[in-house]
Amino acid sequence: MIAGIQNPSRDDQSLRIAGLLAAFGGSIIFSLFLAGATHNLPSIWTANAVVIAGLLTLKGNARWIMLALVGFTHVAIELIAGVRVSFILLVVPQDLIQNVLIALGLERLGLTNHMRSPWGLARMTAVASVMVIVFSTITTVSLALMHGKPMWSGWADWIPPNVLGLFLAMPTTIMLMDRRHKPLFPASAWQLTMLTTLVVVSAVAIFTWDPGLQALLFAPAMLAVFRGGPRAAAILVIASLAASIPAVLHRVGIDRDLALTPLRHAVIFHVMLFAVCLTAAMILERQKRLQALMARGRDAARDAQRPAPRPPTRPSPNSWRPSATRSARRSTASSASPAWWPPILACRPIAVAAST
Secondary structure, three states: OHHHHHOOOHHHHHHHHHHHHHHHHHHHHHHHHHHHHOOOOOOOOOHHHHHHHHHHHOOOOHHHHHHHHHHHHHHHHHHHOOOOHHHHHHHHHHHHHHHHHHHHHHHHOOHHHHOOOHHHHHHHHHHHHHHHHHHHHHHHHHHHHHOOOOOOOOHHHHHHHHHHHHHHHHHHHHHHHOHHHOOOOOOOHHHHHHHHHHHHHHHHHHHHHOHHHHHHHHHHHHHHHHHHHHHHHHHHHHHHHHHHHHHHHHHHOOOHHHHHHHHHHHHHHHHHHHHHHHHHHHHHHHHHHHHHHHHHHHHHHHHHHOOOOOOOOOOOOOOOOHHHHHHHHHHHHHHHHHHHHHHHHHHHHHHHHHHO
């Protein structure tokens, strides 16, 4: 308790680590479930992007605690899923090192100083995607050489899911970790829940029957942007993608030749939807913040121009008082009369004697 009082941000860091672990574990389970259901059909991999965003938003030792817990969680889930130990021992350390190097590289380049602006976040995501391509290439080459396959055999199946997952998951996690986005937008929790449900149902219906109608998702998505801001846009697009991938597989089947192209189209569409919604939400948030600053400055200027109320005047002890002056004059006259009155009385008998 004393430590918590001395360091009030420790509980907040613990909650952030717990949320990151939940997002990391959920993303791995979702990706492995899709891979198992589709016989290793590459779809999307967002786990590394969640870790990179966590390293960029956490402070101090919380980063390394989160990294250790992430590594343990990754190994445990892979073992439960029945993945070979040799694959785990090669991939998990490389993923951890890759995530740390990408986060450090983004910080050294100074790209993390403007994460709240749309263009700063876009630049950071673009540079991170290039780094992901480089490090993922090293991983795929290592796996190919370990299994005695051609060097570039798994590149096309490994790189696109990682890059597309980075485009979606890293900005989303950064938005959700930043609580400063929430107070500027009036949407309540139930409104965001209703909008997300509407988008998810629409995505399932569209990608199940006619993907050509996917542009209809922009209407509820933009409504969520205007009501809930960047955080609502991020949650909505991720939920829509998670619902649309099973819908696509239900429509076309799990055959690799038939499912890979529609699946990639659905993921790319959600990346574009996410980019448009997030950019619009961040620009709208910036306008709201500027309006709030202008209103605050206008109120401060109005208060400065308003004349200050005068305090009530109190007479000083030396101020002129009529009653006091009259009494002073009377006392002066009474005190001065003995100086001239006795001689008059003394002269009266002399005058009387002279007359007689």
